[in-house]
Amino acid sequence: MxxxxxxxxxxxxxxxxxxxxxxxxxxxxxxxxxxxxxxxxxxxxxxxxxxxxxxxxxxxxxxxxxxxxxxxxxxxxxxxxxxxxxxxVMNERPAQGKGATAAKKIARPPWYQTLWESVEAADTGNGKKAAEAGG
Missing domain, CATH: 1.20.5 (Single alpha-helices involved in coiled-coils or other helix-helix interfaces)
Known part of the structure; x- marks a missing residue:
């Protein structure tokens, strides 16, 4: 078949x-x-x-x-x-929280001043001053 x-x-x-x-x-x-x-x-x-x-x-x-x-x-x-x-009223400041905002803001130098101080510290070899300028 x-x-x-x-x-x-x-x-x-x-x-x-x-x-x-x-x-x-x-x-x-x-x-x-x-x-x-x-x-x-x-x-x-x-x-x-x-x-x-x-x-x-x-x-x-x-x-x-x-x-x-x-x-x-x-x-x-x-x-x-x-x-x-x-x-x-020009230069109006809010009455509430004046002291609190002033306490929060720490007087910091401008960034370029901090940068220049760190460059000067690195140039003189003073590592401590460079560390302080960076923080």
Whole structure:
């Protein structure tokens, strides 16, 4: 009795047809997935842009309010209403925590002075002074 071959002609043709169909569908499916991803990114970008537009419209609406613009002029430009006396205090320091901030700040020489002192100390061979200038 003769043995039948493992791979018949019909099976080979069927395998080639299945591979051709798979290959022809791979590219459109990949493009579909890429386009869906692009659409999702564009929708997110559109949502961000709409939020920015809404924020700008709110700011525009606030700027149209005379009370808001008057308050901004007083705060930023030190505008004074006619008939009122306004004072601007120069070099104002906060009253609270004066001593605490002064205690925290240690008088340090500028960096270039420290650098130059360390160079001079290294030139004279005085290692102790160089170590002090570096710290």
């Amino acid at each position: 003769a043995r039948r071959p493992q791979l018949t002609g019909r099976a080979a043709v069927l395998a080639v047809v299945v591979c051709a169909i798979a290959m022809s569908l791979a590219y459109p499916v990949r493009e579909y997935v890429a386009q869906r991803r692009d659409i999702a990114q564009l929708e997110q970008q559109q949502a961000r842009e709409l939020a920015a537009i809404k924020e700008q419209e709110d700011r525009s609406r606030r700027l149209m309010d005379p009370g808001y613009t008057r308050r901004l002029a007083r705060e930023r430009l030190f505008y004074c209403d006619p008939g009122k006396k306004c004072y601007v």
